[in-house]
Structures are given as structure tokens and as C-alpha cells.
Amino acid sequence: MRRYNLFYFIGQGFQGIFRNGVMSVASIAVLMSCLVVLGGFALLVYNIDVNLEEFGLMNEIVVFVDREAGEEDIQRIEAEIRALDNVASVKRTTKAEALESMKQQSEEYAHLYEDIDETNNPLTDSFTIVYEDNDRVVTLAYLLGQIDGVRKVNNRLDLAVTMSNFKSGVLLIFTWFLIILFVVSLFVIINTIKLSVFSRRSEISIMRYVGATSWFITLPFLFEGVIIGLVSSAAAYFVEMYFYYYIEGMVLSDLQMISIIPPAAIQMPMLWAFLAIGVLSGIIGSSISLGKYLKA
Amino acid sequence: MITFKNVRKAYPNGTVALDGVNLEVEDGEFVFIVGHSGAGKTTMMKLLLREEKVTSGSIIVGDYNLSKMSSFRVPYYRRELGVVFQDFRLFPNKTVFENVAFAMRAVGTPAKVIKRRVPAILHTVNLADKHNCFPNQLSGGEQQRVALARALANNPKIIIADEPTGNIDPQMSLEIMNLLVKINKLGKTVIVVTHEKSLVDYYKQRVITIQDGHVADDHVGGMFE
Numbered sequence: 309m310r311r312y313n314l315f316y317f318i319g320q321g322f323q324g325i326f327r328n329g330v331m332s333v334a335s336i337a338v339l340m341s342c343l344v345v346l347g348g349f350a351l352l353v354y355n356i357d358v359n360l361e362e363f364g365l366m367n368e369i370v371v372f373v374d375r376e377a378g379e380e381d382i383q384r385i386e387a388e389i390r391a392l393d394n395v396a397s398v399k400r401t402t403k404a405e406a407l408e409s410m411k412q413q414s415e416e417y418a419h420l421y422e423d424i425d426e427t428n429n430p431l432t433d434s435f436t437i438v439y440e441d442n443d444r445v446v447t448l449a450y451l452l453g454q455i456d457g458v459r460k461v462n463n464r465l466d467l468a469v470t471m472s473n474f475k476s477g478v479l480l481i482f483t484w485f486l487i488i489l490f491v492v493s494l495f496v497i498i499n500t501i502k503l504s505v506f507s508r509r510s511e512i513s514i515m516r517y518v519g520a521t522s523w524f525i526t527l528p529f530l531f532e533g534v535i536i537g538l539v540s541s542a543a544a545y546f547v548e549m550y551f552y553y554y555i556e557g558m559v560l561s562d563l564q565m566i567s568i569i570p571p572a573a574i575q576m577p578m579l580w581a582f583l584a585i586g587v588l589s590g591i592i593g594s595s596i597s598l599g600k601y602l603k604a
Numbered sequence: 605m606i607t608f609k610n611v612r613k614a615y616p617n618g619t620v621a622l623d624g625v626n627l628e629v630e631d632g633e634f635v636f637i638v639g640h641s642g643a644g645k646t647t648m649m650k651l652l653l654r655e656e657k658v659t660s661g662s663i664i665v666g667d668y669n670l671s672k673m674s675s676f677r678v679p680y681y682r683r684e685l686g687v688v689f690q691d692f693r694l695f696p697n698k699t700v701f702e703n704v705a706f707a708m709r710a711v712g713t714p715a716k717v718i719k720r721r722v723p724a725i726l727h728t729v730n731l732a733d734k735h736n737c738f739p740n741q742l743s744g745g746e747q748q749r750v751a752l753a754r755a756l757a758n759n760p761k762i763i764i765a766d767e768p769t770g771n772i773d774p775q776m777s778l779e780i781m782n783l784l785v786k787i788n789k790l791g792k793t794v795i796v797v798t799h800e801k802s803l804v805d806y807y808k809q810r811v812i813t814i815q816d817g818h819v820a821d822d823h824v825g826g827m828f829e
Contacts, residue, residue: 316709514693518758519652519683519711 321531324504332501336540338496339589342489343544343582344551349482350581351552351574356475359567365444367396370462371452381457382433388455389435394448396438403431421525432459460508490589497593501529505597530594536592541582548578605630606762608795609786611661613647622742625661629795630764631761634788636804637797639814644795648814650765653687654678662666666761666779683711690767692747694739700726700750701735702771707757717757722757728752729783746775762793769800777803 325332373385389398407429411421411562439448451460484549505512508534517526552571559568570597606629613622622644629635639645650656651663651678652737654670665669668681694703701722709716729749731791739747748768755763765784781796781803789792798804812823 313715339807350690425725510693511695514695514706517685517687518678518707518754519681519685519709519774521679524710524712 309547310364313511317527317531318535320528321535322506324501325535326506328503329502331496331503332536335496335500335536336424336543338492339536339540339586340544340547342493343541344547345489346482346486346585347544347548347578347582348551349478349485351578352478352547353475353482353573355567355569359397360472360475360568366465367439368454369439369445369449371436371437371455371458372460372462373433374457375432375437377433377457384493385455385457386435389437389452392448392451393443394439394441396440398438399436401434401436403429403433406431406434409465421580452533459532483538493589494596495598497533497589498597500536501533501597504529504532526594526598528592529598532592533594536588537586537588538583540589541579541586544586545579545582548582605664606795607662607664609662609664611651612659613644613651613656613782614623614659616678620724622814625817625819627826628792629823630795632791634785634794634807634809635796636797636807636809636811637795637814638804638811639721639771639820640721641701643814644817645814646766648820649797652764653685654681661783679711683704683758684761686752686758686760686763687809688748688751688755688763688765688768690770692739692744692751692771694747694754696739697744699738699743700731700753703739703750704753704757704785707754711758712723713758725753725756728756728787743776744772748772748776749783752780760792762795763787765796767798768796769798769803774802781807787823 310577316340371385373382377385386398386400389395403428407421407424411418432599437448437452439445449461449463452458497572512525547572556571557567606627608625611622611625612620615619617729617768625644625648636764637648647656651658652665653702654673656741658671661671663730665681668677668684670681673681698706704722704725705718708721713721724733726735729752731746731749731753734742734746736749740748742750748771751764752765752768755765763784768780768784772780777800784794784796785807808825810824811821812819
């Protein structure tokens with residue numbers, strides 16, 4: 309039985325790449341850039357998701373009462389809060405406790421608090437409310453604001469909504485980039501393979517006359533596309549990880565309020581995703597270039 | 605056996621290249637196909653190589669009905685043929701050995717078979733000592749012998765030579781023709797398309813004359829008229 313040697317096809321694929329060196333390098337550069345940008349967007353969306361989740365996990369609302377509120381009012385407010393739906397627990401912090409906590413948190417500025425005591429404490433009593441259901445938090449925040457004697461309702465809803473909007477915007481741009489960059493990558497790969505086919509047209513013609521099958525003729529070009537995809541993916545992976553480590557360092561030192569996914573957690577999924585997209589682009593690009601050569 | 609049954613070939617632009625062609629070529633025959641430019645010889649070759657499909661009628665080559673054959677089977681059919689062109693179509697960057705081996709590799713022949721068989725084929729075409737030469741180091745006649753060796757590489761049943769002596773001098777032309785006769789004597793069907801009256805007249809084989817898309821004459825031991 310006649311068998312074809314896989315190494316022959318791979319070797320021919322590499323030959324094709326070197327034969328059209330400039331176009332191959334251009335294809336690799338474009339595909340790599342596309343993958344780096346796509347990876348960047350994906351990581352951004354992923355990190356936003358994680359941060360949003362963390363905000364959500366806190367499930368806390370802090371309510372501040374009016375300065376003029378007396379003990380009776382405060383107790384009434386607490387009772388009204390406890391009566392509300394979606395409230396899991398309520399913890400009162402008196403203004404004296406708040407002052408003490410503030411002093412402890414900023415010992416280096418202790419002199420600022422020297423003249424403040426029970427008589428002139430500007431802080432107010434507050435309630436920290438842990439709620440049950442994140443989806444109904446908007447209603448809860450509204451009802452808390454309606455309680456007589458409540459001065460301010462502090463929650464992270466605004467930040468969460470801003471983050472969520474930002475994520476939607478990024479996703480929209482990401483989707484468009486994905487489409488445009490994928491089309492550009494395919495276009496460049498298609499042209500590279502077409503050039504390769506053109507430079508080997510006499511070889512292809514002889515192969516057809518001696519009875520080579522369409523697969524024998526086209527496989528080297530498919531391998532050429534796959535190799536371009538693989539090299540681009542590997543290069544994109546290293547560039548992406550370099551930038552991610554750099555950004556992680558920046559976040560850990562200067563932006564500690566933001567959570568960042570550790571690079572180790574994304575390395576393998578990113579590598580596999582890049583390889584899959586790269587190889588797929590190579591195969592699709594080559595197949596489009598070779599359409600007519602697949603016919604006898 | 606090759607059978608043309610009432611073959612008609614019309615191109616999309618309306619040109620009728622062949623019309624009502626009927627002929628039979630027995631296994632092991634040597635046939636010259638002659639005719640003036642535009643007579644339909646090239647179309648006949650293209651139909652035989654299954655580069656083109658008949659418009660009507662049928663062509664049967666051995667077990668293959670070319671009119672009904674699927675594209676998938678075309679490569680396997682072409683392995684039954686060995687083709688030689690006027691312009692040799694050798695790879696300038698491959699040696700004589702590699703040019704012949706290429707045809708075998710293209711159909712998946714194992715390397716050890718290639719290594720054993722190529723020297724034998726080169727011996728048949730008297731090029732055993734040139735296996736390491738590149739085409740540009742060979743004369744026109746030698747290059748055509750390499751092309752002939754490549755045509756023989758996959759042990760085809762039929763050799764089709766399209767103007768095989770068109771690019772070489774008369775002395776070399778005789779050498780090539782003698783080789784084709786030798787190959788024919790090994791049992792292969794040989795079809796030679798040519799313009800060269802002197803060669804056709806000299807070898808006195810069957811001559812099929814194509815004129816305006818029809819078979820105008822078909823004689824064994826005929827002359828180019």
C-alpha cells in the first residue's frame with residue numbers, strides 16, 4: 309500500500325515559508341498582533357468580571373443617620389431596617405465607635421483628633437447592612453433612603469454599574485476588533501499562500517499530470533498555513549505574557565484596590581486559545597487560497 | 605484500449621474543436637496524431653489527460669470512462685498515463701534523479717522503491733551516468749530523455765508525447781523517437797502528437813490525421829499528408 313510521509317508535507321510547508329520569506333514574516337506579524345490585541349481585550353474583560361464579582365461578594369450597604377437623630381430615632385431606624393425584605397443582618401456602629409476606629413486607622417494623624425471628644429464628634433451613628441440577594445439591592449437601597457432620619461445610603465452600586473458599563477463597552481469594541489482583525493489576518497494569510505502556490509505552479513502542474521491526488525498537492529500549503537498560525541500564536545503568547553506580568557507588577561504596587569488575576573492562572577488557557585485561533589486561521593486561510601486546487 | 609465514440613468538444617466561446625470523432629487504439633499500439641495548427645490535436649490530448657471533458661460522446665481508456673469519471677478518480681486515472689511535453693517541464697533546481705523521483709513521490713511511492721527503481725528507468729533512457737546532473741547541464745535531447753524517464757516512473761500503460769521533438773535538433777529527435785519505439789516494444793501504448801513530417805514518414809507507424817476537428821485519415825504505416 310502506498311503511503312505518504314507526514315514529514316514530507318511538513319518539510320514542504322517550511323520550504324514554502326522560506327520561499328516567500330517577506331510575505332510569511334508579514335503574515336506572522338499581522339496574525340501575532342491580532343492575537344495580542346484579542347488576548348489583551350479578553351484579559352481586560354476577564355479581570356473586570358473578577359473585580360465585579362468581588363464587589364458583589366461584599367453584599368454590604370452602610371446607612372448613616374441624621375446628626376440630629378436621638379437614641380429613640382436611631383432605634384426606630386434600626387427596627388425599620390430590620391423589617392425590610394432582603395436584609396440578612398444589621399450591625400450598628402455608634403458615632404463614638406466610628407471615631408475610635410478612625411483614630412486607630414490613622415495613628416500618624418492622631419494629633420488631628422486630639423480636640424475631638426463626645427461633645428463635638430462630627431461623625432454620626434451608622435448601620436452596616438448585609439443583604440441576601442444582589443439582584444434586589446437597588447430596591448433595598450431605595451427603601452433605606454426613604455426611612456425617616458436616614459441621611460445617606462452608601463453602597464457600591466454606582467461603581468458596579470460603571471464597571472459593568474465599561475465591561476459592555478470593552479466587549480463591544482472587542483467583538484468588532486475580533487471580526488476586523490480576523491478578516492485582516494485571513495486576508496494576509498490567503499495572499500501568502502497564493503504567492504506560494506504561484507511560485508510552485510509548474511510543480512503543481514507536473515504533480516497533477518503524474519497523478520498526485522488533490523490532498524498531496526494541497527497538504528504542503530495547508531501545513532504552511534498551520535506553521536504560520538503556530539509561530540504567530542507562540543510569539544503572541546510570549547508578548548502577551550510579558551505585558552501581563554508588567555501590568556500585574558504595576559497594579560500590585562500602585563493600584564492595590566484593583567484585583568488582578570495571577571498570570572499563572574491564565575497562562576495555559578491563553579496558550580491553548582492562541583494556538584487554536586492561530587492554527588484555525590492558518591487552515592481557513594490556506595483552504596480559501598487552495599479552493600480551486602482541490603479540484604482535479 | 606482507448607476508444608473515442610462520436611466525441612464532440614465545444615468550448616464555452618462557441619469554438620467546436622472536435623466533432624464526430626471515432627477511433628480506437630489497441631493496447632501496445634504506436635500511433636502518430638498529426639494535423640495542422642488548430643486542427644484539434646491539442647484538444648484531443650486535453651481530453652485524453654482529462655484536463656477537459658467531452659461535450660458529447662464518450663472516451664473510454666481501459667477501465668475508465670472519462671465522460672462519467674468523478675474528479676476524485678482523475679488522479680488515479682492519470683497514473684495510467686505518462687506524459688511528455690515539448691518544453692520538457694523539468695525542475696531546474698532538481699537533479700535528474702530527483703526529477704524522476706518526484707513523479708514517484710507524488711503518488712506516494714515508498715523511498716526505498718524510488719531508490720531502486722529510478723536508476724533502472726534512467727538506464728532505459730540511457731542516462732544512468734547523468735543522475736546527478738541538473739537540467740541546465742544537459743542537452744535538449746538529454747532533457748527530453750529525463751522527461752521521458754519521468755513519464756515512465758510510475759510504470760504507466762500509455763505514453764502520450766506532445767510534440768516531443770519540437771525543441772530539439774534532428775539528430776536528437778531520432779534518439780527520442782527510437783526511445784519511444786523501444787518503450788512501445790516493452791508493451792506500452794505510445795501516442796505521439798507531432799508536426800514533423802519526416803519523422804512520421806520515417807517510422808511508418810499508424811497515422812491519424814486530424815483536420816478541422818474530424819479524423820480525416822487513419823492508416824497503419826501511413827504518411828504525413
